[in-house]
Amino acid sequence: MADETQLMFSQEEQTVSKQSKVLCQLSAEEISKIVVDLVRYLLIMSQKKLPIKRSDINKTVLGDKSRGFDHFIEMAKERLSLVFGMELIELELNSKSYILLSEFQDHPYLNCYSAGKTECSLLMIILSFIFMNGNVISDNQLYDCLRRIGIDIEFHHEVFGDVENKLKKDYVRQGYVEYSRVVGAEPVQHEFKWGLRARKELSKLKVLDFVAKIYGEEDPSNWTSQWEQANAENAPNES
Amino acid sequence: MDRASTNDARTREARRNLRSLIHDTERNRHEYLNPESDKLCSTLLKSDDLYENGLLGTTSCSEKVLEGKLLGNLSVLGKQRAQKLKTDTVVFDPTEFAEKIVTYLGGNRDGGDITFAPDVWTKLGEEVSPCFRGAPPLSPLYGSFVRGEPVKKAVVERRKKANEKEITRGPTNAEELRNFAELAEEETTSREVTKILNILKREYRASNSPLCYFEFVVNPESFSQTIENIFYCSFLVRDGLVIVSLDDDKLPVIQPCEEGASKKKKLEQNQLAFSITKPQFKKCVETFKITSSMIPTRSSGPSQPAASQPL
Numbered sequence: 001m002a003d004e005t006q007l008m009f010s011q012e013e014q015t016v017s018k019q020s021k022v023l024c025q026l027s028a029e030e031i032s033k034i035v036v037d038l039v040r041y042l043l044i045m046s047q048k049k050l051p052i053k054r055s056d057i058n059k060t061v062l063g064d065k066s067r068g069f070d071h072f073i074e075m076a077k078e079r080l081s082l083v084f085g086m087e088l089i090e091l092e093l094n095s096k097s098y099i100l101l102s103e104f105q106d107h108p109y110l111n112c113y114s115a116g117k118t119e120c121s122l123l124m125i126i127l128s129f130i131f132m133n134g135n136v137i138s139d140n141q142l143y144d145c146l147r148r149i150g151i152d153i154e155f156h157h158e159v160f161g162d163v164e165n166k167l168k169k170d171y172v173r174q175g176y177v178e179y180s181r182v183v184g185a186e187p188v189q190h191e192f193k194w195g196l197r198a199r200k201e202l203s204k205l206k207v208l209d210f211v212a213k214i215y216g217e218e219d220p221s222n223w224t225s226q227w228e229q230a231n232a233e234n235a236p237n238e239s
Numbered sequence: 240m241d242r243a244s245t246n247d248a249r250t251r252e253a254r255r256n257l258r259s260l261i262h263d264t265e266r267n268r269h270e271y272l273n274p275e276s277d278k279l280c281s282t283l284l285k286s287d288d289l290y291e292n293g294l295l296g297t298t299s300c301s302e303k304v305l306e307g308k309l310l311g312n313l314s315v316l317g318k319q320r321a322q323k324l325k326t327d328t329v330v331f332d333p334t335e336f337a338e339k340i341v342t343y344l345g346g347n348r349d350g351g352d353i354t355f356a357p358d359v360w361t362k363l364g365e366e367v368s369p370c371f372r373g374a375p376p377l378s379p380l381y382g383s384f385v386r387g388e389p390v391k392k393a394v395v396e397r398r399k400k401a402n403e404k405e406i407t408r409g410p411t412n413a414e415e416l417r418n419f420a421e422l423a424e425e426e427t428t429s430r431e432v433t434k435i436l437n438i439l440k441r442e443y444r445a446s447n448s449p450l451c452y453f454e455f456v457v458n459p460e461s462f463s464q465t466i467e468n469i470f471y472c473s474f475l476v477r478d479g480l481v482i483v484s485l486d487d488d489k490l491p492v493i494q495p496c497e498e499g500a501s502k503k504k505k506l507e508q509n510q511l512a513f514s515i516t517k518p519q520f521k522k523c524v525e526t527f528k529i530t531s532s533m534i535p536t537r538s539s540g541p542s543q544p545a546a547s548q549p550l
Contacts, residue, residue, distance in 0.1 A: 043374075043377055047376065049373075099374075100374035101372045101373065101374060102372050102374055102375060105369075117360070117361045117368060118364050120364040120368045121366075121367055123371075124363075124367040124370065129333055132333075133333055137333070141333060144334070145334065146337075148338065148341070149337050149340050149341055149344075149346075150341070150354065159360050160360075201372045202370055202371060206370040210367065214339050215336075215339050216339075223331060
């Protein structure tokens, strides 16, 4: 009987038991301290708006206790949610990089944007262009549109600074946009798409509502394909 | 032999044609993407032709590669063209959207230049930021301790270096600097004290009666300057250069001593603690109707950085 039960230990369970072993070796105090350090690390690193990598977490916070990563991250998740009202999620399944989101949506008094309100406005405009244009827009087209609202990338903008750099580097690093080469075009062209962070932080419905507001009296459902996309996004959440 | 050479010529021609078609797809993308044109179809048919005529019977790879590339390009173009196909009731036009934004933000169109009011982006940001689910910014409630460290490190390093070098030179250097610092402070204090004494003497001579204490020390524009004035006055009292007393209305008055009086009499040791809070200070300004200070406002000197650091 004992042999059978031993055989039933699957690979998963072995990893779990390895982690539990690590935890068993530590006292409750030590575990608590590590979780606190982890929470603090996540909070501070999220200020830069860059995704936090698992490898960095292991190096900086956990050290030789990296085996217990999953446990610690679960506890940190819980702590962040209960105490700070923030959600820790992976950018993409198995991508091993994390970002922090706020659990509150549409709260009238919580103003969430860390880089300042002007950044918010620029990002919203760019992301709406991309979404409404079919989730992708060529760089030249985007620059042309920005010029039409007084933002010329050739010049240093008084509010936004070096917009081209922002688009191609900063926003890409932070995960708000993706900047890639168009396949098969000559001369070389590039295009912008929504980045992973944008997909988590914004909802297409909100962007559509924003666009409708700018147009004035438009009903968002008039843009049929975008409307469908926006609703499709929400549907899986409604269960 | 003959057949082989004609075959060769044929394949070479086929290859040339393929290459020119590929070149065409790459250079004239816009024509292919134009929903009006049927260039996509025609090229596809041409390549089909070539296949029928030129490539039958050959076993070489290079034509196949070229044909593969051509078909690849055509399929990508087809996909991109399909993406552009709009079946919406309202078609999105980016330029129109841009114009609408300018109108929404209330921008001025002067010819080609567009200008906005300076705070237009902040206002838009306020409107838009609830849409983002980003984590809110954090800042330490009581400030951070980080700034303190660099100062400490420098001092420690200097001391260490001093120890490494000649031991005698190190300490004297530090002491000299410290003495200078102390001296500087002493000088400023006594300078200010003498200044205040002179002002007091001048005012006393002008009015010929003891001055109201509050009218003398209070600086209506600055609470901190008032405190400093009180502080310097206390030195004058300690040295027996002024007299602070209560007048008939039980209000404190101040007047300079007669010259040499301090040397004749033995000074009585009288101690008095005096406190004033900001609300009291404001009340003084109101009650005594103090509009300008008798003692001129001093600019904040270099000895104040410790106070201005965040706690």
